[in-house]
Amino acid sequence: MRVIVSGGGTGGHITPLYAVIQELREENPRVEILWIGSKSGPERDFAQRHNIPFEHIAAGKFRRYTPNGLDFGGDPSSIGQNLIDMFKVPIGIIQAYFRIADFMPDVIFSKGGYVSLPVVIAGKLLGIPTIVHESDVIPGLANRIASRFATVVLTGFTEAKKYFPIKSNVRFSGNPVRSEILNANREKAFAVFKFQPAKPVILVTGGSLGASRINQVVMGAIESILEIAQVIHLTGERDWVKIAPHAIRLERFGYRAYPNLTDNMAGALAIADLAITRAGANTLSEFAVLGKPMIIIPLGSGAGGHQEANAKIFTKHGAAIIINEEKFDGETLLRQIKELINSKEKLADLSKNAKNLAHPNAAAAITREITHLASHRSNAQLKTISHRA
Incomplete structure (x- = not known):
């Protein structure tokens, strides 16, 4: 079986895509995989580190969007860049066409993002069955x-179906989670981070790119937080230079800061008693599958409302606490942390409810869809050959 996968730009597309690749390789060690992404995105380095063949194409990114489409009344610089990037899309389609024609996969699996759209369109032109996966409640x-060109659309939330223009091919799968997240060793993780097992651990993350507002508020309250908990703080690359000196000073008090945790994220998740996070769908899915209580600070409606919609699903089911960004300050955060850390019952309820929202077999469900389409295509090709004979 030959499969092209596509997606990138942020960890929110890369890590779930890798979870599916892991499952494909587990189910079929002979599977051939080609990853098509952007030249400058983090997916290129990620694919190379994990020995996944990679090809790049031109990709244009649409900026300043709402749930109803592009916002051409927004920032003039974004409008100009959108116009420039529009010309990259047809170039990307042509490049993707030749990449796909050369590899000739049985199935294309697209995790979404701007780099995937040319791949899905080119796959349609070549008659390759295509699966598009959407992680968020509100699709990008x-x-x-891309859903208009897809054979099947899979969603991470059942609520996402209503946003797609064609609903007959939309099915729920859940969001795939990497195998190492599910199988991390807590004892080993405590040793790696040099933490005391008896003291609570808080994991702070703003997603793969970081979140300056979360970083600012956490650092303003960090000494008070460290009186009651140990902290793993993923700052993102942008704020790392500013926070690194504080990380050295506070290390002896149980503070560990990193720009990101490429290899030890599973360990950080394993020992976390509480997470402070944005509301990216795949981050929430990884926390949920482990039953991690969460304080969520979603990006506001100016980012398309994706994170607010994701967060509302978790709070609706009692699986997380939301603090809206306009009300997010050190005093509010510290008060909420103390309330949760001091209430084992509340933490247990959040944990149980988060697990109830989790779908640990999502990668397996997606792999079954891929395998089904691949076998259907193979059977169709055999029938064509037999008729010609």
Whole structure:
């Protein structure tokens, strides 16, 4: 079986895509995989580190969008860049066409993002069955366009179906989670981070790119937080230079800061008693599958409302606490941390409810869809050959 996968730009597309690749390789060690992504995105380095063949194409990114489409009334610089990037899309389609024609896969699996759209369109032109996966409650613009060319659309939330223009091919799968997240060793993780097992651990993350507002508030209250908990703080690359000196000073008090945790994220998740996080769908899915209580600070409606919609699903089911960004300050955060850390019952309820929202077999469900389409295509090709004979 030959499979092309596509997606990138942020960890929110890369890590779930890798979870599916892991499952494909587990189910079929002979599977051949080609990853098509952008030249400058983090997916290229990620694929190379994990020995996954990689090809790049031109990709244009649509900026300043709403749930209804592009916002051409927004920032003039974004409008100009959108116009420039529009010309990259047809170039990307042509490049993707030749990449796909050369590899000739049985199936294309697209995780979404702007780099995937040319791949999905080119796959349609070549008659290759295509699966598009959407992680968020509110689909991104690229996936809503791509869904028109897809054979099957899979969603991480059942609520996402209503946002797609064609609903007959939309099915629920859940969001795939990497195998190492599910199988991390807590004892080993405590040793790696040099933490005391008896003291609570808080994991702070703003997603793969970091979140300056979360970083600012946490650092303003960090000494008070460290009186009651140990902290693993993922700052993102942008704020790392500013926070690194504080990390050295506070290390002896149980503070560990990193720009990101490429290899030890599973360990950080394993020992966390509480997470402070944005509301990216795949981050929430990884926390949920382990039953991690969460304080969520979603990006506001100016980012398309994706994170707010994701967060509302978790709070609706009693699986997380939301603090809206406009009300997010050190005093509010510290008060909420103390309330949760001092209430084992509340933490247990959040943990149980988060697990109830988890779908640990999502990668397996997606792999079954891929295998089904691949076998259907193979059977169709055999029938064509037999008729010609």
